[in-house]
Amino acid sequence: MSCPLALTTDGSALYGCGACLWSVGKGRRGRIAGSRDSFRLIKTSSDSGARAGELLTPHGSVPTPVFLPVGSQGTVKTVTPGDLESIGVKMVLANAYHLFLRPGVDVIERIGGLHRFMGWDGAVLTDSGGYQIFSLAGLRKVTDRGVVFRSHIDGSQHYITPELAIEIQESLGADVIMVLDDVPSSTGSFEEVQQAMERTHVWAERCLRARSAGDRILFAIVQGGLFPELRHRSAAYLTSLGFSGYAVGGLSLGEPKAQTRAMVGETAALLPEDRPRYLMGVGSPDDIVDAVGAGIDMFDSVLPTRVARNGTLLTWQGRCHIRNSAYREMESPVDPDCNCYTCRHFSAAYLHHLFRCEELLAYRLATVHNLSFMSALMDGIRRAVMDGTFNSFEESFRAGYQPTEEKVRLAQKRKWLDARDRRMMIQDE
Amino acid sequence: MSCPLALTTDGSALYGCGACLWSVGKGRRGRIAGSRDSFRLIKTSSDSGARAGELLTPHGSVPTPVFLPVGSQGTVKTVTPGDLESIGVKMVLANAYHLFLRPGVDVIERIGGLHRFMGWDGAVLTDSGGYQIFSLAGLRKVTDRGVVFRSHIDGSQHYITPELAIEIQESLGADVIMVLDDVPSSTGSFEEVQQAMERTHVWAERCLRARSAGDRILFAIVQGGLFPELRHRSAAYLTSLGFSGYAVGGLSLGEPKAQTRAMVGETAALLPEDRPRYLMGVGSPDDIVDAVGAGIDMFDSVLPTRVARNGTLLTWQGRCHIRNSAYREMESPVDPDCNCYTCRHFSAAYLHHLFRCEELLAYRLATVHNLSFMSALMDGIRRAVMDGTFNSFEESFRAGYQPTEEKVRLAQKRKWLDARDRRMMIQDE
Numbered sequence: 001m002s003c004p005l006a007l008t009t010d011g012s013a014l015y016g017c018g019a020c021l022w023s024v025g026k027g028r029r030g031r032i033a034g035s036r037d038s039f040r041l042i043k044t045s046s047d048s049g050a051r052a053g054e055l056l057t058p059h060g061s062v063p064t065p066v067f068l069p070v071g072s073q074g075t076v077k078t079v080t081p082g083d084l085e086s087i088g089v090k091m092v093l094a095n096a097y098h099l100f101l102r103p104g105v106d107v108i109e110r111i112g113g114l115h116r117f118m119g120w121d122g123a124v125l126t127d128s129g130g131y132q133i134f135s136l137a138g139l140r141k142v143t144d145r146g147v148v149f150r151s152h153i154d155g156s157q158h159y160i161t162p163e164l165a166i167e168i169q170e171s172l173g174a175d176v177i178m179v180l181d182d183v184p185s186s187t188g189s190f191e192e193v194q195q196a197m198e199r200t201h202v203w204a205e206r207c208l209r210a211r212s213a214g215d216r217i218l219f220a221i222v223q224g225g226l227f228p229e230l231r232h233r234s235a236a237y238l239t240s241l242g243f244s245g246y247a248v249g250g251l252s253l254g255e256p257k258a259q260t261r262a263m264v265g266e267t268a269a270l271l272p273e274d275r276p277r278y279l280m281g282v283g284s285p286d287d288i289v290d291a292v293g294a295g296i297d298m299f300d301s302v303l304p305t306r307v308a309r310n311g312t313l314l315t316w317q318g319r320c321h322i323r324n325s326a327y328r329e330m331e332s333p334v335d336p337d338c339n340c341y342t343c344r345h346f347s348a349a350y351l352h353h354l355f356r357c358e359e360l361l362a363y364r365l366a367t368v369h370n371l372s373f374m375s376a377l378m379d380g381i382r383r384a385v386m387d388g389t390f391n392s393f394e395e396s397f398r399a400g401y402q403p404t405e406e407k408v409r410l411a412q413k414r415k416w417l418d419a420r421d422r423r424m425m426i427q428d429e
Numbered sequence: 430m431s432c433p434l435a436l437t438t439d440g441s442a443l444y445g446c447g448a449c450l451w452s453v454g455k456g457r458r459g460r461i462a463g464s465r466d467s468f469r470l471i472k473t474s475s476d477s478g479a480r481a482g483e484l485l486t487p488h489g490s491v492p493t494p495v496f497l498p499v500g501s502q503g504t505v506k507t508v509t510p511g512d513l514e515s516i517g518v519k520m521v522l523a524n525a526y527h528l529f530l531r532p533g534v535d536v537i538e539r540i541g542g543l544h545r546f547m548g549w550d551g552a553v554l555t556d557s558g559g560y561q562i563f564s565l566a567g568l569r570k571v572t573d574r575g576v577v578f579r580s581h582i583d584g585s586q587h588y589i590t591p592e593l594a595i596e597i598q599e600s601l602g603a604d605v606i607m608v609l610d611d612v613p614s615s616t617g618s619f620e621e622v623q624q625a626m627e628r629t630h631v632w633a634e635r636c637l638r639a640r641s642a643g644d645r646i647l648f649a650i651v652q653g654g655l656f657p658e659l660r661h662r663s664a665a666y667l668t669s670l671g672f673s674g675y676a677v678g679g680l681s682l683g684e685p686k687a688q689t690r691a692m693v694g695e696t697a698a699l700l701p702e703d704r705p706r707y708l709m710g711v712g713s714p715d716d717i718v719d720a721v722g723a724g725i726d727m728f729d730s731v732l733p734t735r736v737a738r739n740g741t742l743l744t745w746q747g748r749c750h751i752r753n754s755a756y757r758e759m760e761s762p763v764d765p766d767c768n769c770y771t772c773r774h775f776s777a778a779y780l781h782h783l784f785r786c787e788e789l790l791a792y793r794l795a796t797v798h799n800l801s802f803m804s805a806l807m808d809g810i811r812r813a814v815m816d817g818t819f820n821s822f823e824e825s826f827r828a829g830y831q832p833t834e835e836k837v838r839l840a841q842k843r844k845w846l847d848a849r850d851r852r853m854m855i856q857d858e
Contacts, residue, residue, distance in 0.1 A: 075788050075790045081774070103757065103778065103785070110760065111760050346548050349539075349540055350540070353531070356532070360507045361506070363789060364789070
C-alpha cells in the first residue's frame with residue numbers, strides 16, 4: 001500500500017504515519033526477547049578469523065558463513081522458491097522499502113505474511129530500506145526523527161521513522177530485521193559521515209526499543225564510511241546496546257577493494273564473538289572468501305543474479321561471458337564440474353544461443369547456475385572452516401580464481417550506480 | 430549457421446546451396462518409409478467429427494487431440510523441459526527457419542540434434558519455415574524452384590528449396606517435419622491464392638521425393654486461402670500423393686472466426702480418416718474446441734504463451750487479466766480449481782504484484798498456468814471423445830467460457846501482425 005497520508009509541503013510537521021494501516025499499534029513494544037540464542041558459533045579457524053556457525057531462525061537453521069540471494073520485491077529474479085530449495089538456499093533477503101511501496105504491507109499481511117506471499121518456507125531477512133531511501137528515493141528531508149522521501153516509482157511522498165521501519169518489517173513477518181540507518185555517500189567528508197553515523201546510532205536505539213516481543217532477530221548496522229576512527233566508535237556504541245547481530249554497512253559502494261577490505265577487517269574485529277556478523281552488499285566470490293577470513297558470517301548481494309542476467313557465469317576459474325563466440329559450438333556445459341540444473345541439462349552452446357536470442361530462459365538458467373555456484377562456494381568455505389583448513393582452501397581458491405580486474409570492476413559498479421540514478425536498474429537494489 | 434554462399438544479385442542463377450555444411454548429401458533420398466503407422470485413430474465421436482487418437486513418434490506416443498506449445502528458437506519461452514514435462518506436454522513445435530538462421534543447423538547437429546540441444550526428450554515437430562519466410566523475412570524472389578530471402582536478424586541472404594527445407598528438418602532431428610509451402614496473404618485474390626497453392630503442390634511433391642529413409646513423419650500443408658474451391662483442389666491433390674499427415678495452413682491470419690471455421694470444416698472433411706490432421710497456428714480454447722468438433726487432431730499456437738507474458742491467464746471462464754486491480758489483494762489463486770504449479774503455490778495477489786513490478790518470474794508463472802490450462806483442456810476434450818460425450822463437453826465448455834470479443838480479438842491479432850511487421854514480436858512466430 002502506498003501511504004495515503006497527505007503530507008505538509010516540507011514534511012516537517014509530521015511524525016509517524018497514523019493513517020497507514022500497518023502503522024497502528026500491533027504487538028507489544030519495548031521488550032527485547034528471544035534473540036540471544038539466535039546464533040551458535042560452532043568453530044573458529046585457528047589460522048584466520050574465519051568462523052562456522054548456525055543462525056537459528058523461526059524458519060529453520062541457516063549454516064554460516066552464508067550468502068543470501070536478493071529478492072527485493074519478494075522474488076529472487078527469475079527463479080521460484082522451488083528452484084531456490086533445489087539449489088540449497090536456506091535464506092533470502094527481501095527489501096522493506098520496495099515491499100512497503102509495492103504491493104504495500106497491508107496486502108502482504110492480508111495474504112498471511114511475506115513467506116506465504118512469496119511461497120517461501122526458508123528464512124527471510126529484510127533490509128530496513130535505509131540504503132534504498134538514501135540512494136534510490138527522492139530524498140526530501142532527514143531529521144533525527146525520521147526521513148521524508150518520495151517513492152522512486154510514482155513520486156508519492158512517505159515519512160518513515162525508525163519505529164515504523166521496525167513495524168513494517170515485523171508486519172512483513174521477516175525472521176531477521178534490520179535497523180533503519182542513515183547511509184552516507186562513500187565519498188562523504190569526515191563530518192558528513194560522522195553525522196550520519198551518529199544519527200544511525202540514535203535510530204538504532206529507537207529501533208531496539210520499538211521492537212515487539214517475539215522471536216524476530218534484530219541486527220544493528222555499523223556505519224562510519226572509510227574512517228577507521230568512526231568505524232571503531234560505531235562498533236563500540238552499537239555493541240554496547242546489545243543487538244542480536246551486527247551488520248557492516250556503507251561499504252562496497254564503488255570504493256577500491258583494498259579500502260573495503262581494510263574497513264571490513266577493522267570492523268569485524270570489534271564485534272562480539274557470539275553474534276553473527278553480516279557484510280551488506282558484498283557478493284563477489286573473492287571478496288567473500290576474503291571477508292570470511294576477516295570473521296564475517298553473512299553476505300548478500302545482487303551480483304550473482306544480476307551478472308547472470310547479463311550472461312556472466314561464475315566458475316571456480318573466474319567469470320565466464322557466455323555471449324562470447326567461443327561458446328557457440330561448445331558441447332560441454334559451462335562448467336563440467338558443476339552439478340547445477342543448468343550444467344546437468346544444457347550445453348554451453350545452448351546457453352550461448354538463448355542469450356543471443358534474448359530468450360527469457362537464458363536469464364533463469366544463468367541465475368540458477370550462479371546461485372548454485374555461490375551455494376557450492378559457501379559450502380566449500382564452511383567445510384574448510386570445520387576441517388580447520390580454511391587457509392589452504394583460500395590459497396587453492398585464489399590459485400584458480402581469476403578475479404575481475406579492479407578497473408573493470410569499478411567501471412561496472414559505476415555503470416550500475418549511474419543506471420540506478422537514472423531509475424533504470426533499481427529493481428533489485 | 431548462416432548460409433555462407435554469396436548469391437547472384439537476383440538469386441535466380443542458383444539452385445541448391447552446396448556451400449552450406451548441412452546441405453551436402455546425408456542419408457538416402459527418394460524413399461518413403463516408416464510413416465504409415467505413425468497415427469492410430471482410436472475413437473471417432475458419433476455425434477460430431479471429433480476424434481481421439483495417438484501419434485506415434487520416435488520420441489514417444491502423443492495422445493490426440495493435442496496442443497503443441499511453440500518453441501520457435503528451441504525453447505518454449507520462459508520454461509524448461511522439466512516444466513513442460515510436469516505440465517504434461519508430450520510434443521512441442523520448433524521452427525526450422527529460426528534455427529537455420531540462429532544458431533545454425535551445423536551447431537545443433539554438432540551438439541547431437543535438436544532434442545539434445547534443447548534438453549527435451551519428448552516429440553518435436555518442426556515447421557519448415559514457409560510461413561516465416563513469407564511473413565517475416567525480407568522476401569527477394571520466389572520461383573517454382575525455391576525462395577531467396579533475407580534474414581530478419583541480420584539481412585543476410587539465403588536460398589531455400591523444398592529439398593533443403595526437408596534436409597534442414599532432418600538434420601535437426603525433428604520427429605514430425607513439414608513441407609515447404611508458399612503462404613499467400615489472407616487478403617489475396619483468387620488468382621494469387623491459386624498460384625501459391627499450385628506452387629505448394631509442386632513443392633510438396635519434391636519434399637516427398639527429397640525425404641530420406643527413416644522414421645520421420647512428413648506432413649503436407651493444404652492451402653487455398655478462404656476459397657472453398659481451392660481448398661478442395663489442394664486437399665484432393667495432396668492426399669493423392671500420400672503423406673503421413675495433413676496440415677491446414679494459411680488460416681487464423683486475421684480473418685473473421687466464422688471464415689476460419691468454415692474453411693476448417695471444408696478442409697478437414699476432405700482429409701483421409703487414418704491420417705492426423707493438424708490446424709496450424711490455432712490456439713484459442715474456443716477455436717480448438719470448435720476445430721476438434723470438425724475433426725482436427727493437432728494444434729499449435731503462440732497464443733497461450735504470448736498472452737501469458739502479457740498478464741492474460743486462461744481459465745474455464747475465459748481470459749483473466751491479472752494486472753487488473755481487482756487481483757491486488759486476492760488471497761486465492763487465479764483459478765482455485767487449477768492444479769498447476771502456479772495455482773498450487775501462489776495467490777492471485779502475488780502474480781498481480783509480479784506483473785506490476787515486471788518481474789521475470791511473472792512471465793514464467795503465467796506461462797506455466799496457461800500451458801497447464803491447455804493441457805487440461807486437451808485432456809478434457811480427449812476424455813469426452815473417448816467417453817462418447819464430446820457434444821455435452823462442448824456445450825458445458827461454451828456455457829462457462831466467455832470468448833474474447835471478435836472486435837478485441839481482431840484488433841489484438843492486427844497488433845501482433847503489425848508488431849511482427851515492425852520486426853518486434855517475431856521471436857515466437
